[in-house]
Amino acid sequence: MPNKMSQEKEALLRALGAEVVRTPDDEPWDSARSHIGVAKRLRQEIRYGVILDQYGNVNNPLAHECTTGPEIIAAVVSTPSTPTKPSSLKVDVFVAGAGTGGTVTGVSRALKKEHNPECIVVGVDPIGSILALPERLNDESPKPYVVEGIGYDFVPQVLSRDPADIDHWVKTDDGDAFQAVQRLMKTEGLLVGGSSGSALSGALAWLKTERGQKVAQTEGLNVVILLADGIRNYMSKEWFLDFALGPGPPRIPQTTSDKGN
Incomplete structure (x- = not known):
């Protein structure tokens, strides 16, 4: 998630057992270091990884x-x-x-x-x-x-x-x-x-x-x-x-x- 995201959102995700990765806010959306870019990389690295893709999912x-x-x-x-x-x-x-x-x-x-x-x-x-x-x-x-x-x-x-x-x-x-x-x-x-x-x-x-x-x-x-x-x-x-x-x-x-x- 971008660093701008509130602590409450991160705390809720961690309470549910998620690992949270913070990404720089100043990276453009198509950068490999943006939240979208990092998610795509993690999908390849994590077995059975899935991105629900709220940006493109019909x-x-x-x-x-x-x-x-x-x-x-x-x-x-x-x-x-x-x-x-x-x-x-x-x-x-x-x-x-x-x-x-x-x-x-x-x-x-x-x-x-x-x-x-x-x-x-x-x-x-x-x-x-x-x-x-x-x-x-x-x-x-x-x-x-x-x-x-x-x-x-x-x-x-x-x-x-x-x-x-x-x-x-x-x-x-x-x-x-x-x-x-x-x-x-x-x-x-x-x-x-x-x-x-x-x-x-x-x-x-x-x-x-x-x-x-x-x-x-x-x-x-x-x-x-x-x-x-x-x-x-x-x-x-x-x-x-x-x-x-x-x-x-x-x-x-x-x-x-x-x-x-």
């Missing part, structure tokens, strides 16, 4: 198309429309961060194929990553950011950047992401991590666009934001300890030399 998006998507649809459809809380009984907008891209791709297909072909899917990508389209949204080269779990310096095979699957992209920064995390914790009681903050801040940014404002002003439309992580994996991180235990206003974490994963 079962990644398929799992979300067959499970996560239908679960979201069932929850929205089964929530009745009332005079005080009207509902279209459909998922009208879906917002999710893109890491491997399997989640946003698979859920999009589940929503658009039979449930609501007009559903708007918004992908969220941290500034410094190269996943978002069009290309002008991205910087000229990958840059470091603090948020874990979303964004890459290459485009995974399982991520569909076809406009038929992802209608819009939004870029987010660390400051907005962690402010959104604090907001979710304090106002909603949801103990989420940085990628969930990115999803919320990305959704709020998109709702300020021309098309997003039309959605926000239309009564009964349902905007679903996927909060894909929890705080369990980040409780030793400085940004969380400063927020939870600090005597004054929480500081927004500053980007380090680490790359996203």
Whole structure:
């Protein structure tokens, strides 16, 4: 795993009996010393070694198309429309961060194929990553950011950047992401991590666009934001300890030399 990964993730793997190999964060994805390169080497060295390959395994998006998507649809459809809380009984907008891209791709297909072909899917990508389209949204080269779990310096095979699957992209920064995390914790009681903050801040940014404002002003439309992580994996991180235990206003974490994963 990259050095940026939290201690909690490593501790959990070791508790399950895994041997953990840390790899440099500043290695490009196709380097032999990156987490992908080291995994490929270990697969050759370890008898019966297997890489599940979340970046290229078609079962990644398929799992979300067959499970996560239908679960979201069932929850929205089964929530009745009332005079005080009207509902279209459909998922009208879906917002999710893109890491491997399997989640946003698979859920999009589940929503658009039979449930609501007009559903708007918004992908969220941290500034410094190269996943978002069009290309002008991205910087000229990958840059470091603090948020874990979303964004890459290459485009995974399982991520569909076809406009038929992802209608819009939004870029987010660390400051907005962690402010959104604090907001979710304090106002909603949801103990989420940085990628969930990115999803919320990305959704709020998109709702300020021309098309997003039309959605926000239309009564009964349902905007679903996927909060894909929890705080369990980040409780030793400085940004969380400063927020939870600090005597004054929480500081927004500053980007380090680490790359996203």
